[in-house]
Amino acid sequence: MARYILYRMAHGLVVLVGVSVVVFLLMHLSGDPAAVLLPLDTPPEDVAIFRREMGLDRPLPVQYAHFLSRAVRGNFGYSYHYRTDALFIVLQRLPATLKLAGAALLFSLFFSLPAGFVAATLKDTWWDLLIRSFVLVGQAVPGFWLALVLIMLLAVRWQWFPVSGSQGWQSLVLPAITAGSFSMATVTYILRSSLLEVMAKEYILTAHSKGVGPWAVLTRHALKNAAIPVMAVIGVQIGWLLGGSVVAEVIFAYPGMGRLAVNSIGYRDLPVLQAFVAVMAVLVVLLNLGLDVLYAWLDPRIRLYG
Amino acid sequence: MVDGLTDDRLRRIPRHPAGWTGVGMVMLVVMMAVFAPWLSPHDPQRQDLTLRLKPPAWIEGGSGAHLLGTDGLGRDVLSRVIHGSRISLLVSFSAAGLSGVIGVSLGLVAGYFGGAVDGLLSRLGDVQQAIPVLVLAIAAVAMLGPGLLNLLLVLSVTTWINYFRVVRGQVLAVREELYVWAARSLGCSSLRILFRHILPNVSASIIVVGTLLIANMIIFEASLSFLGLGGAVDIPTWGRIVSDGREYISTAWWISFFPGLAISFTVMGINLLGDWLREIGDPRTSVQRFVVGR
Numbered sequence: 001m002a003r004y005i006l007y008r009m010a011h012g013l014v015v016l017v018g019v020s021v022v023v024f025l026l027m028h029l030s031g032d033p034a035a036v037l038l039p040l041d042t043p044p045e046d047v048a049i050f051r052r053e054m055g056l057d058r059p060l061p062v063q064y065a066h067f068l069s070r071a072v073r074g075n076f077g078y079s080y081h082y083r084t085d086a087l088f089i090v091l092q093r094l095p096a097t098l099k100l101a102g103a104a105l106l107f108s109l110f111f112s113l114p115a116g117f118v119a120a121t122l123k124d125t126w127w128d129l130l131i132r133s134f135v136l137v138g139q140a141v142p143g144f145w146l147a148l149v150l151i152m153l154l155a156v157r158w159q160w161f162p163v164s165g166s167q168g169w170q171s172l173v174l175p176a177i178t179a180g181s182f183s184m185a186t187v188t189y190i191l192r193s194s195l196l197e198v199m200a201k202e203y204i205l206t207a208h209s210k211g212v213g214p215w216a217v218l219t220r221h222a223l224k225n226a227a228i229p230v231m232a233v234i235g236v237q238i239g240w241l242l243g244g245s246v247v248a249e250v251i252f253a254y255p256g257m258g259r260l261a262v263n264s265i266g267y268r269d270l271p272v273l274q275a276f277v278a279v280m281a282v283l284v285v286l287l288n289l290g291l292d293v294l295y296a297w298l299d300p301r302i303r304l305y306g
Numbered sequence: 307m308v309d310g311l312t313d314d315r316l317r318r319i320p321r322h323p324a325g326w327t328g329v330g331m332v333m334l335v336v337m338m339a340v341f342a343p344w345l346s347p348h349d350p351q352r353q354d355l356t357l358r359l360k361p362p363a364w365i366e367g368g369s370g371a372h373l374l375g376t377d378g379l380g381r382d383v384l385s386r387v388i389h390g391s392r393i394s395l396l397v398s399f400s401a402a403g404l405s406g407v408i409g410v411s412l413g414l415v416a417g418y419f420g421g422a423v424d425g426l427l428s429r430l431g432d433v434q435q436a437i438p439v440l441v442l443a444i445a446a447v448a449m450l451g452p453g454l455l456n457l458l459l460v461l462s463v464t465t466w467i468n469y470f471r472v473v474r475g476q477v478l479a480v481r482e483e484l485y486v487w488a489a490r491s492l493g494c495s496s497l498r499i500l501f502r503h504i505l506p507n508v509s510a511s512i513i514v515v516g517t518l519l520i521a522n523m524i525i526f527e528a529s530l531s532f533l534g535l536g537g538a539v540d541i542p543t544w545g546r547i548v549s550d551g552r553e554y555i556s557t558a559w560w561i562s563f564f565p566g567l568a569i570s571f572t573v574m575g576i577n578l579l580g581d582w583l584r585e586i587g588d589p590r591t592s593v594q595r596f597v598v599g600r
Contacts, residue, residue: 011432018433022442029449036449140574142525144532145548145566148555152563156556236435243440247529251552261441262533265448273445281436288436 001296008292012285019281023274024067028060037080037268071278077271081264086271090257090279097256098283100248101241103172104180108237112184116191116230121218123196131188138185143244147178147251164253175252179244183237190233194226201225228299235291239284325582331575335568339391346385347373350542354380359558375560377550386542387565393536393543394572397458398523402516404462409469410512414500416470417477427470434467440529447535454537461526465519472515476508510583517580521573528569544569 119131246258261276357380374383416424531545551561
């Protein structure tokens with residue numbers, strides 16, 4: 001088990017080095033960073049000075065080494081707009097984003113786990129049909145539009161929840177639904193199909209025939225095995241939850257990292273954008289590492305041969 | 307030559323109501339995009355401030371001239387939604403195609419040659435997956451500047467991994483088949499084996515991944531347009547129309563409502579179609595659909 005975790009950690013580290021290359025290259029994406037970062041009417045002498053100061057006149061690998069050595073120390077440079085440390089501003093908004101993404105995940109699991117379970121156990125009944133229709137709709141509705149519909153109905157017409165801001169749990173409800181709806185549909189679908197697949201296995205038949213009650217078969221034999229594909233999907237969903245939270249943050253004026261990043265686009269605040277991408281990637285890698293450990297605990301095969 | 311299409315499964319094709327519904331929905335939207343200039347009752351860009359914020363025809367104050375009402379500048383919402391389908395479909399189909407070209411070629415190479423090339427490409431894929439598509443797309447579009455071509459490039463480069471994983475896995479399974487060995491012993495070049503013998507056998511999966519990816523692309527494109535990172539301002543896209551209606555959401559809900567409905571309708575149709583295609587290809591895999599992550 002320890003070897004497996006060490007291996008996964010090393011793998012995560014390799015991925016993060018790759019991420020650092022991507023974040024570094026973001027700056028050079030437009031061809032000439034100086035042209036993007038400086039105002040259009042900057043005199044050529046000033047452009048030259050800027051290049052020298054930023055180290056843009058040096059070869060790319062040298063620039064990258066310089067970037068990496070600063071990035072590992074948490075230095076992504078100063079935000080042009082906020083005039084302070086870029087990583088600091090992003091990290092300041094990290095707890096808010098984590099709270100939102102966590103609430104979205106909770107919301108998604110709170111509905112999807114029972115729904116997937118019911119749909120699988122009552123396969124081909126009206127319940128199943130109803131739940132599958134919800135899955136179909138949930139996967140097709142874009143988050144930003146769902147958010148507007150929710151605002152229209154729940155915030156404007158019935159005034160159950162605030163339209164924006166971050167005061168109290170009520171202000172978290174609509175953004176969490178917005179960011180979590182796709183995951184909710186997806187996890188429901190996966191749990192349903194994975195439970196159905198497991199229930200057709202021979203060991204389930206064996207359990208039935210040796211007299212184990214239907215409920216015990218379901219909970220003790222089927223659920224744990226059906227959980228593995230569900231976890232794999234949740235792992236993929238983490239990225240989507242974080243991406244979806246960007247949209248939710250913008251619409252609900254929620255003070256998280258995503259809204260900060262979208263606002264930084266207008267200022268061409270590259271250090272903030274770079275820090276944002278880096279923090280998101282570190283989050284995804286860490287959360288997936290956690291899931292890997294959980295997998296290994298659920299499935300001994302992964303522990304031994306993974 | 308489609309992988310695993312037996313007679314039995316071909317016979318099941320006509321009886322699949324959900325699949326056919328999907329086909330119908332997609333056809334409808336494609337027709338709408340193709341015939342947009344003839345279908346839309348008004349010029350989608352024509353502003354008429356005397357007709358601002360007219361509600362849909364069936365609500366008091368609405369008129370038959372503007373079936374789905376008008377927006378804050380007096381533009382006809384129906385015409386804008388019809389024209390918006392063009393950019394949505396154009397961007398999503400071409401982005402899914404371009405992403406496919408990248409992902410499939412890299413997947414073929416990685417799966418066939420294995421070794422260091424495979425290791426490197428697979429790690430590249432891991433890196434890609436560590437950065438949420440929307441997050442990377444926002445940062446990249448911010449640096450490149452908005453524009454249709456940039457949008458297309460960013461979306462393809464951030465999603466190739468979906469094809470790569472599936473194709474690589476399938477090639478690994480196929481490359482030790484007898485017919486590949488036969489081709490090799492006859493002296494076929496690797497390139498010929500890859501494209502003439504292996505590619506046709508993994509094409510069914512590619513079509514399924516591509517179809518489901520188009521649905522995601524529509525949502526990505528709309529999300530980026532909504533955030534103001536889409537194409538040019540003067541072209542109506544679904545995401546942008548929803549965004550235009552945002553400030554009127556409490557008074558003129560129809561501006562944002564109908565383009566969003568169009569997005570959901572299209573994505574639902576494509577998903578139904580994609581599920582069906584996957585079922586034809588391999589009825590056992592139900593989990594694979596979510597290999598295509600957003």
